[in-house]
Every structure is written in C-alpha cells, then in structure tokens.
Amino acid sequence: MSSQHSAHDADIAAIHQVVAEVEKAQRAKDPDAFLALFHPDALWTTAHGKVLIGLDAISAFTRQVLPAASWDGSVSYEAVHIQFLRPDVAAVKVRQLYRGSDGSVESEGAPLYVMTKQDGRWLLTACQNTEVRRDAS
Template sequence: MLGMNTDTAQHADIKAIEDVVATVQRTQRAKDAEGFLELFHPEALWTTAHGKVLIGLDAIAAFTRAVLPAANWDGEVTYEVVHVQFLRPDVAAVKVRQVYHSETEGSEGAPLYVMTKQDDGRWLLHANQNTEVHAEAA
C-alpha cells in the first residue's frame, strides 16, 4: 500500500481500517443494512455516488434501510483499500476501489472514507464520499 510508515502501531491501525472496509464489502454483498450501519460514527456524513448528501446517522440509516435491501446488482461487489493517509494518529483518509462485477459489465466506484479512531480503538466511517467512475475517467 502507498504512503504508509512501517510503525507497528500504524500497521495495527491499517489492519483495523482494512477490516472495516472488508466489513463494508461483506455487508454490501449480503445487503445487510444493520451491519453496515454499525460502521458509522453517530455524527457521520455520507455523500452517495449520485450526489445525495446524508448528514448524521439517522439520515444515513433511513437511506440505507430503504435502498440496500432492494439493491439490484447482479454479480458481486468488491472493495479494496488502495491508499491510507493518516491525517492525525486517530484520523485517516482511506481511498477505496469499489467494483461491481457482473455477467454483462462491471462498474466502478472510488469512495473516500475519512475514518476516526474511537476511544475504544474501533475505527468508524465519519465523513464519506462515494464517486462513480465513468469509463472515460478510468
């Protein structure tokens, strides 16, 4: 991975961040709204790939519960951490590659997750922007 020091504590944080992204993948594939929502800070912000702005966990939850269970993608979705930039020891900007694999075609997203480390050591999604990647930009 790019842009990371070899510090042991930082490696543990990177692993914990990767685990959150793996849980995003698992919950998205399973269309598990409640599991997905557990990953968010209560004061989180989320902007969807199509520009819908959701402020606070209640708004994110309402949207997720309405949309995720009814999501209509064939194939599977994968999420890969491609870059972690620590802004502070307890704040990280995480660039993710999101790919929807299907029989007919694949589409891609380029989420940016700003994650915060909580007092109990958990990393949560705090300020997030999903961006659809258009073929000409790939």
Template sequence: MSTTTVDATGELEAIRAVVASVQHAQRNELVDEFVALFREDAIWTTGHGKRLFGRAAIAEFTAQVLPGATAHGTATYEVEHVLFIRPDVAAVKVRQRYFTDAGVLESEGSPMYVMSKEDGRWLLTANQNTPVVAD
C-alpha cells in the same frame, strides 16, 4: 502538525477490516451491519450526490436501497491508500468495482472514507462515494 507516530501495521489492518465489513454488509444486504460502521454524526454522500447527515439518515437511505441491490451483481472494495491525518484520523481511498452476475466488470467507484478511531474502533466519519467516469 502532529508528531505522534502511528502503529501503521496494526492500524492499517484494522482499517482494512472496516472496509472488508463494508463489502460484507453490501454483498449480504445487511443494513444494520453497514450502518453500525458509521459514527453517530457521520456524513455520507452517495455516488449520485445525495447528502446524508447522521447515522439515522444513513440508516433510512440504506434501508431503501440496499435490499435487492445485489440482484444485478456484486461489488468488491479494496483499500488503495491510507493517509494518517492524525493517529486517530485517516483518509482512506478505496477502489470499488461492480461486477455483473456473470463476473464481468461493469463499472468502478472511487470512495473516500475519512475514518476516526473512537474508543479503540475505526468508524466511517465523513465519506464520499464517487463513480469513476470513463474518459
């Protein structure tokens, strides 16, 4: 177990900035900006269970699905909880909400982003995008 302390305020701010960048890239359909948030060897599992290994696979998939994705509405991304596994590794629970063009909440997601700090920058490393199913 690590006993190294974490500058929680600064690191949380940096992690929230990455999640805000995810939201910005998704809302504006910016494939390259989205893909740049990932480590080269990142893992991404989509909300439909498609498993993607490495930034190149994530880029290929994103280029197919992101352009035109906002035609039916938009999404918000909010950091709900951060667990620092180590000072340079964090499990980040995100609340994702999808709204129609009329602003009506359509559905929710519950992504888990495992992020690692690489050369002073937090990157998406191992990620699972999970839809929330109503009971």
C-alpha cells in the same frame, strides 16, 4: 519493531478490516452490518450527490436502498491508499467494483472514507462515494 510502528501497522490492518466489512455488508445487502460501521455523527454523500448528515439520515437511506440494490452480490471493495491525517484520523481511498455474472466489471466507484478512531475502533465518519464514469478522460 517499535511499539509505535506496531500500533501503526495494527491501525492499517483495522482500517482494511473495516473496508472488508463494508464489502461483506454490501454483498449481503445487510443494512444493520453496514450501519454498525459508522460514527453516530457521520456524513455520507452518495455516488449521485445525495448528502446524508448523521446516522439517522444514513440509516433511513440505507434501509430503503440497500436491500433492493440491483447487483447480484458480486461487489468488491479494496482500500488502495491510506493516509493518516492524525494518529486517530485517516483518509482512505477505496476501489469499488461491481461485476456481472460473467465476471466483467459493469461499474466502478472510487469512494473516499475519512475514518476516525473512537475508543480503539475505526469508524466511517465523513464519506464521499464517487461513480467512475467510463467515458471520463
């Protein structure tokens, strides 16, 4: 295996780990763990279209809504597609599921995370969360 191929595999694994950390922070409703995953100059658009520019704005919003979130901890995140735009920039399509106490899917999201590699660490840099509407065709 070439070193270039193994570096690519390591980047893919690291990106999957960031998505897993997003899930862990969301399940725990832990703003600090969630915010630690962002680039300082990040952009975030919520599922309902609120645009947050910079870590301070993302932090203020997250600290207000995440601890009071209404799900019971049964949220999952899965990176379903990773496309490298450059070796240090990746577009990551995520599947986000919120399940009820009976295990049924109550709602779904389809976030897109543009991640950048900074000092060897992958960070959320420009993200758009999108609610999947069940009645959408």
